[in-house]
Amino acid sequence: MTDSQSFEARLAQAKSASSRLREAIGSVIVGQNAVVDQVLWSLIAGGHVLLEGAPGLGKTLLVRTLASALELKFSRIQFTPDLMPSDVTGTNVLVMDATGGATGRFELHRGPIFGQVILADEINRATPKTQSALLEAMQEHAVTIAGTRHVLDQPFFVLATENPIEMEGTYPLPEAQLDRFLLKVLVPNPSEDEMTAILARTTGHEVAAPTAVLRREDVLALRSLCRDIAVAEPVLRYAARFVAQSVPESRDAPEVVRRGLRYGAGVRGAQSLVLAAKALALLEGRAQVAFTDIQRVALPVLRHRMIRSFEGEADGITTDRVIEELVASVPTRPGAVEAAVQGSR
Numbered sequence: 601m602t603d604s605q606s607f608e609a610r611l612a613q614a615k616s617a618s619s620r621l622r623e624a625i626g627s628v629i630v631g632q633n634a635v636v637d638q639v640l641w642s643l644i645a646g647g648h649v650l651l652e653g654a655p656g657l658g659k660t661l662l663v664r665t666l667a668s669a670l671e672l673k674f675s676r677i678q679f680t681p682d683l684m685p686s687d688v689t690g691t692n693v694l695v696m697d698a699t700g701g702a703t704g705r706f707e708l709h710r711g712p713i714f715g716q717v718i719l720a721d722e723i724n725r726a727t728p729k730t731q732s733a734l735l736e737a738m739q740e741h742a743v744t745i746a747g748t749r750h751v752l753d754q755p756f757f758v759l760a761t762e763n764p765i766e767m768e769g770t771y772p773l774p775e776a777q778l779d780r781f782l783l784k785v786l787v788p789n790p791s792e793d794e795m796t797a798i799l800a801r802t803t804g805h806e807v808a809a810p811t812a813v814l815r816r817e818d819v820l821a822l823r824s825l826c827r828d829i830a831v832a833e834p835v836l837r838y839a840a841r842f843v844a845q846s847v848p849e850s851r852d853a854p855e856v857v858r859r860g861l862r863y864g865a866g867v868r869g870a871q872s873l874v875l876a877a878k879a880l881a882l883l884e885g886r887a888q889v890a891f892t893d894i895q896r897v898a899l900p901v902l903r904h905r906m907i908r909s910f911e912g913e914a915d916g917i918t919t920d921r922v923i924e925e926l927v928a929s930v931p932t933r934p935g936a937v938e939a940a941v942q943g944s945r
Contacts, residue, residue: 610825615885617814624669624810629662630801631794638785638900644822645879647782648738648758657787659761667717670819671812675715679726685733688713689743713737716753720760724770731777738780755819782872784904829878830888834933839894842930843870846906856925860912865905872901891932898923
């Protein structure tokens with residue numbers, strides 16, 4: 601078998617694996633197909649997800665179901681204003697002997713961050729000090745406790761939730777932490793048909809958790825294969841141009857960006873665009889990223905990386921609207937707009 605044939609076989613296996621994973625999640629979660637797909641993009645790309653939606657939409661159930669379907673260690677952290685950083689990472693405790701006396705030896709009591717699928721529930725309810733306890737773990741996949749660095753088990757996947765309608769007693773996530781999330785996924789309300797199916801499923805006998813369809817090694821193999829998905833230079837340049845035009849100071853920034861934003865996306869935003877697009881192509885069984893893949897992942901990748909200006913907030917300009925206008929206006933190739941205008945004359 602040639603290298604090309606081997607790669608195609610791995611792609612086919614990845615597509616089959618993602619289909620089995622979707623089916624396992626769908627046996628518990630009703631609808632929310634777009635949300636599930638976006639969570640899988642992040643899982644395969646090696647990023648983290650911020651889930652925003654009203655209470656009762658199945659965010660916690662989705663994370664638990666994913667952990668069961670992957671047979672990974674699940675940890676839940678309920679963020680509250682009195683939660684301390686050591687409650688997240690863990691701490692060293694003094695070991696006592698059989699008589700209750702101190703041995704002089706300390707032992708690490710690991711916190712819930714030492715899991716593989718981490719649910720950071722209502723993350724914006726904790727103080728910035730406690731929120732920052734996640735930064736090192738999310739970026740470096742390690743935590744430092746009492747000067748000792750502890751590497752976390754792989755795959756390490758954080759899914760944080762926040763409630764968009766209840767602001768009292770919450771602490772907005774700082775830009776540095778928001779930037780650590782590959783995607784911000786908005787969880788919509790179900791349709792009438794989906795609500796009916798939810799009621800039928802949740803008011804009867806308890807639905808069993810799905811059996812594992814993938815293992816740790818399968819997830820790591822998918823992440824490795826994701827990095828092998830090809831991205832042509834014109835597509836890379838399009839991603840770079842897309843992000844550059846989200847900066848209000850850019851010469852080519854559209855009017856909605858200049859008026860609506862104070863800060864645009866940065867380098868990590870461009871990197872995330874490409875990684876998420878690679879994951880999308882992989883899950884669809886394609887070996888190369890297309891321009892449309894960049895456009896399809898733009899909303900969840902960039903919506904939390906832009907900061908609105910006071911004028912933008914007053915005018916009701918959302919970051920989603922800015923991204924949609926960028927998708928419509930940024931040319932896939934330099935000079936494409938100018939050529940089209942000249943050709944119409």
